[in-house]
Amino acid sequence: MLEHDFDQEIDRRNTGSLKWEKYAGTEVLPMWVADMDFASPPAVIDALQKRVAHSVFGYSRPHASLVEVTIAYLQRVHGVDVDPSWIVWLPGCVPALSMACGATGEPGASVMTNSPVYPPFLHVHRDSGRQLINVPLACDAETNSGYTFDFDAMEAAITPDTRVFLLCNPHNPVGRVFNDVELEALIEFCNRHDLMLCSDEIHCDLVFDDAPSPHRTAIGFPESIRDRTITLLAASKTYNVAGLACAYAVIPNPTLRRKFIAAGGKLIPEISPLSFHATEASYRDGELWRQQLMAYLKANRDALATFVAGQLAPVKMAPMEATYLAWLDVRGLGLENPGGHFESHGVGLSNGADFGAPGFLRLNFGCTLKTLNEAMARMVRAVEDLN
Numbered sequence: 001m002l003e004h005d006f007d008q009e010i011d012r013r014n015t016g017s018l019k020w021e022k023y024a025g026t027e028v029l030p031m032w033v034a035d036m037d038f039a040s041p042p043a044v045i046d047a048l049q050k051r052v053a054h055s056v057f058g059y060s061r062p063h064a065s066l067v068e069v070t071i072a073y074l075q076r077v078h079g080v081d082v083d084p085s086w087i088v089w090l091p092g093c094v095p096a097l098s099m100a101c102g103a104t105g106e107p108g109a110s111v112m113t114n115s116p117v118y119p120p121f122l123h124v125h126r127d128s129g130r131q132l133i134n135v136p137l138a139c140d141a142e143t144n145s146g147y148t149f150d151f152d153a154m155e156a157a158i159t160p161d162t163r164v165f166l167l168c169n170p171h172n173p174v175g176r177v178f179n180d181v182e183l184e185a186l187i188e189f190c191n192r193h194d195l196m197l198c199s200d201e202i203h204c205d206l207v208f209d210d211a212p213s214p215h216r217t218a219i220g221f222p223e224s225i226r227d228r229t230i231t232l233l234a235a236s237k238t239y240n241v242a243g244l245a246c247a248y249a250v251i252p253n254p255t256l257r258r259k260f261i262a263a264g265g266k267l268i269p270e271i272s273p274l275s276f277h278a279t280e281a282s283y284r285d286g287e288l289w290r291q292q293l294m295a296y297l298k299a300n301r302d303a304l305a306t307f308v309a310g311q312l313a314p315v316k317m318a319p320m321e322a323t324y325l326a327w328l329d330v331r332g333l334g335l336e337n338p339g340g341h342f343e344s345h346g347v348g349l350s351n352g353a354d355f356g357a358p359g360f361l362r363l364n365f366g367c368t369l370k371t372l373n374e375a376m377a378r379m380v381r382a383v384e385d386l387n
């Protein structure tokens with residue numbers, strides 16, 4: 001099969017793109033929200049065109065072949081057997097995070113997570129009147145590396161009414177894929193404190209081939225915790241169909257599943273039939289495209305890491321095992337508003353403060369190398385201008 005051309009420049013201006021509209025009318029390069037500037041796999045476009053040609057777009061259920069393909073994908077790629085009844089289809093992982101908080105315990109109970117983390121992790125507890133216990137990940141602050149759970153701090157912070165642990169794995173924004181030792185310790189922690197574990201694995205098909213550990217899905221966690229596990233997945237990040245809005249939760253325990261659905265109340269809208277077809281085509285026919293994507297992203301990652309280490313001192317980039325979201329420690333620049341500074345030099349990044357880590361920035365390199373090169377040139381000027 002022909003190589004997909006990830007160098008192809010697609011103008012996303014005036015298409016209603018959240019990422020690009022933020023800087024409409026300016027020359028700022030948007031490198032913030034987590035979608036990529038690449039066309040989705042040809043098989044996904046074909047499937048959407050076929051569904052559009054059908055011409056009726058009424059309320060839709062997940063059709064049989066979508067469920068079969070998803071179960072086959074989970075078995076083939078992640079090595080887990082999933083019963084169709086375990087799957088709850090949703091229009092997004094963010095509502096699912098919120099529902100997970102409300103699925104167990106009472107209002108006033110606590111939810112634990114670890115910053116820095118994808119911002120909704122720090123807010124979804126409010127939807128169900130829960131409290132947040134945020135225990136920062138441990139890391140080597142000198143090198144912006146070695147991010148891992150800080151179990152001593154977690155033990156010290158936990159309260160008897162803590163009911164839920166929100167895990168992000170692979171981790172946005174620090175780029176880790178947690179290994180067996182870390183996950184075994186987390187399972188033990190959750191079991192000992194009787195916590196429900198909600199594992200957001202939306203980035204699990206974006207793991208680089210040089211990551212020290214493969215991704216281990218919570219769906220395959222031991223019996224001891226499986227009945228208290230909610231795993232969140234989607235084709236959206238990997239196959240660049242996030243705007244079509246489709247995700248799913250895998251919940252083996254029927255009681256927890258019912259409570260999870262009930263926690264959504266009447267707030268969860270129907271899922272678009274187009275998104276169901278995009279998900280099916282991604283999982284059924286997207287693997288070769290995904291491998292080519294990962295090779296392209298890896299080259300972008302390496303170019304960025306070499307650039308940051310060589311030309312952007314004292315900025316430090318965290319080593320990346322997964323995702324196209326680089327985590328930059330820019331505290332050494334001594335900026336009050338680092339996001340604003342880079343934006344005024346033409347690069348639109350995500351502010352670390354939103355992830356619970358002021359002094360950091362997140363850079364989305366899911367773009368052409370040409371765009372990344374231009375962003376890097378602008379970032380050098382942004383740092384030079386401080387001297």
Ligand SMILES: Cc1ncc(COP(=O)(O)O)c(C=O)c1O
Nearest residue numbers: 034092093094118172200202247
């Ligand atoms: C960890 C994580 N969870 C969820 C989402 C968003 O998911 P959705 O668009 O399905 O609500 C993102 C988007 O960046 C993410 O990084």
